[in-house]
Amino acid sequence: MADPHTAVLREVLVRYLDAWTPSVLRSHRRATYVEAGRDDSAALRVFGEFADRLAGHELDVVLLSAGTTPAETPPGLSVRAVDDPADLTVTGPVLAHVDATEGGVLDEPAAWRLVDSLPPGKGREVLLALPPATEEDVRAHRVWLRDAGLAYAVTVELADDDGNSRLLLFATGSDKHLTTFKNELWAADEFAGIRYRDPRDAEHALVDISLTPQLLPLRRVLLDELARRGSCTVADLQRHTLHETIYRPADTIGVLTAAASAGAISREPAKGRLTPKTVVRSVT
Template sequence: MSTHRDPHSTVMRELLVRYLDAWTPAVLRSHRRATYIEAGDLAAAALRVFAEFADRLAGHHLDVVLVGGSPVLREGGEPHGLSLRSVEDPASLTVRGPVLAHVDVTAGSALTEPDVWRLVTSLAPEVLLTLPPAPAEQVTAYRTRLRSAGLTYALTVELTDDEGHARLLVFATAEVKHLTTFKNELWAADEFAGIRYRDPRDAEHTLVDISLRPQLLPLRRALLDQLARRGSCTVADLQKHTLQETIYRPADTVEVLTSAAAAGTITREPRKGRLSPRTVVHTGQA
């Protein structure tokens, strides 16, 4: 039997584990109960993360729900404070506290895309979805549906392998801090996994290597387009746009704007000094 792993799955597993490493202690610190829903094939990876926080489960309850027979390898006893159960229909779920759901409809999940949207509408969980690639218009429609469900902040990014096969990753949350955390983990993933990122709403379809210092050309285009529409705005406004509407991080905004100002592509007030969130930038040359 081949032991070759699909690079998409490798990156997805790493992103989930990285995010759970941040999500788990945060929810256990601030809530008595929380729920994790798995509708893919990463239950074992999630349970290994939860086991690392067994000491923090004391006095708390973490409910792990496997949907539609999601596979899991039991590698030991469940930590005190963690329960593991299976359900066939997520519509029957009742949950308390924060909810994070991982759903992969590309890996033989029992859930279809309509099932996913019913889950999102009924529970409004923080979600990490893997879907087939979709055109920009469809991705925008996904984001609109997520906002309507109360998940105001979203990231949509294509994971593309060396042969051009792609999957669409969607992360959505009601907490802007959680979006920031996930984006930081997105760019800290293993850059040797054979996957590059692409913003599905980038008209140039530029592929970007995974790196802590990624190529910023797609962000430059997005920010200059935004600035052209508005005429002028603060650096803080453009950092917010970067966080909420692109695959990049707010800190990347400053690097792009600093380069654009040095090239004379944009002007700024004040004209000298480091860019701060209150610095105003204008489209066009001085």
């Protein structure tokens, strides 16, 4: 049985593929999925569920360092194995899943070379499982990704009760896809003792995996950001939540509503439900 870290990573991948696959099939005649994980069967099962939608499209599945390819694949699904990442060629939008943790298909330097080799474009996305990283390492990862043209990213640690962790990193050129990934991240089932942690959180708080997660780490981030700005719209802080935290834009509303009720911030208009256009101000 897979360890809990791997189980969570696999479920997050499957959930995102359930959203990514119909999206690229609607918009493009050809797309590529690159698998460099420990098990390609989960992704292939997802693609099999969309066999009826593959007609008239071509979904190219590339298995890195795989020994064999499946004997049967749905029509419209092309599966091939590539031993050397340098030989990788892709067409159309691409999602690459790479496990660069101990015992994975690629080591971490090779994983970053693969990311750098993917063709530019808004449709390029990567989902990486990496060894534990310091805050400085995470900052360097995000700089690398921005330089590679992947402007939007989320980095989240998967930590167990014994202090073991892995870093999950998703990067994309699409705000919309980043929001989708975060929704799936929090919708995953909780596996024995695995919790999320934002590697950039100064308090290193552990948060249970839940559709309604504990929001104290987000509250600290948003109140600090609001104090820095003085005032801004709720939409501004929703964008900050999306781009700079492990949380979803929708979580911003709950934090700001509670903060306004507690007198920690002021708002205009003073009453009614918060909307993206509501202006909030720091009171410190």
